[in-house]
Amino acid sequence: MTNGKNNDLLLVNIGSTEKFPINFQELEQAAKEKLTTGPFGYIRSSAGGEETYRKNIEAFPKYSIVPRFLNDVSTLNTEVTIFGRTYPHPLFIAPVGVNKIAHEDGEIAVAKAAAKYDFPYIQSTVSSYSIEEIAAATEGSSKWFQLYWSQNKEIAFSMVKRADQAGYEAIVLTVDTVMLGWREEDVRNQFSPLKRGFAKGNYASDPVFMSALPDHEEETIISSIVENIYHPSLNWDNIAELKERTTLPILIKGILHPEDAKLAIEKGIDGIIVSNHGGRQLDGVIASIDALPAIVEAVNGKIPVLFDSGIRRGSDAVKALALGATAVCIGRPFVWGLAADGQAGVERVLENFLQETKVSISLSGVSNLSQLRNLKIVRN
Ligand SMILES: Cc1cc2nc3c(=O)[nH]c(=O)nc-3n(C[C@H](O)[C@H](O)[C@H](O)COP(=O)(O)O)c2cc1C
Ligand SMILES: O=C(O)C(=O)c1ccccc1
16 A cells, blocks of 8 residues: 555645544534533543543653654555454544434444444444444444443343344453443533433343343333443453353453453453553553553463553554554544534544554554564653
8 A cells, every 4th residue: 555645635634624623632622512511521521530531641742652764664554463354454443332422323423434444343332322223334344342241141141142143253341340430520410321321222122131121111221221231240250151152252351450461361362452441430540551561561462452541643543553552442532523523523533543643654664563563662
């Protein structure tokens, strides 16, 4: 693939009369103008004093790229192979639930934009639309399913089976959200997307979930989601059970300690996502990018190590990839694009992300991801 495209895109953007926010701050501002206080606060905020949220962002400038020159960067191959499947670039859509709080088209708009730009889409358990609705809207594109365990574990297994039947290619079990984090903004705004019914896409369509209810009233559905979603007893035995119930590759999302990464490998897990949930769970934890190098070292290439939390632009993605991430997941930036302008807004965000990532890789002096992994990064 040639590299001229990056400059073309920059010129198109500069020549455009259409105004669309280009960086994260502008995107957040555009979303704020569209949303009411509850939904905006839910998406923006994090747990506790938001120390970890700030750390996630402030940690990136501590890592500096040391580029090489005169390497002929006229071609660029950003392909990455994960579980035997080759993706054109290493950028994924992080699982984000309750998308209808940002835009009526919710996850459908995001998954369609993701399909257009070849970002594998990780669908959340707590989506506003169901697995089957998203699969029907985006036939043929790569999709993974993010699983929240259920108190009634047969519900979790049922969702995994549905994802498999709909052609999803992997299961991402999130382990940092066995109960909700302490989120003061939501208390202040008295806003719970669960209680307002924005999380029911996959539940109201699930035969195991629905058949366990005494009736199918909205209130009954919502209170049963709330009962099922918190699962503090989750442990490694459950991982073994999940492995017995699916042949899909399983990743664990929320790993921050190298020992947990090693345990995951021992227990037969196929991949991990280094993440602190965007600072939304335990406040005070290590910045995700600071946790990455030791985990990459502990994993030693045995399984893919994906990364999220704090990625705001292409050069952040380049740093995470150079520090050893196999691929990087985009979170809040696409949600702000969705709030600002539905599918078109997500498309603009993804297009800019992809182009900035590509131009940043080339300007680092490398032509593919394995060279990028050997790029020098210094921590100042
Ligand atoms: C509004 C919102 C909802 C989220 N819902 C989920 C979810 O359902 N499942 C999950 O594993 N992570 C969820 N996350 C966490 C993201 O997958 C990701 O870890 C986080 O957004 C990364 O931080 P960043 O957006 O600041 O980069 C959510 C994040 C946000 C902002
Ligand atoms: O808000 C979140 O971060 C999240 O993961 C979640 C959990 C339960 C319901 C909706 C979203």
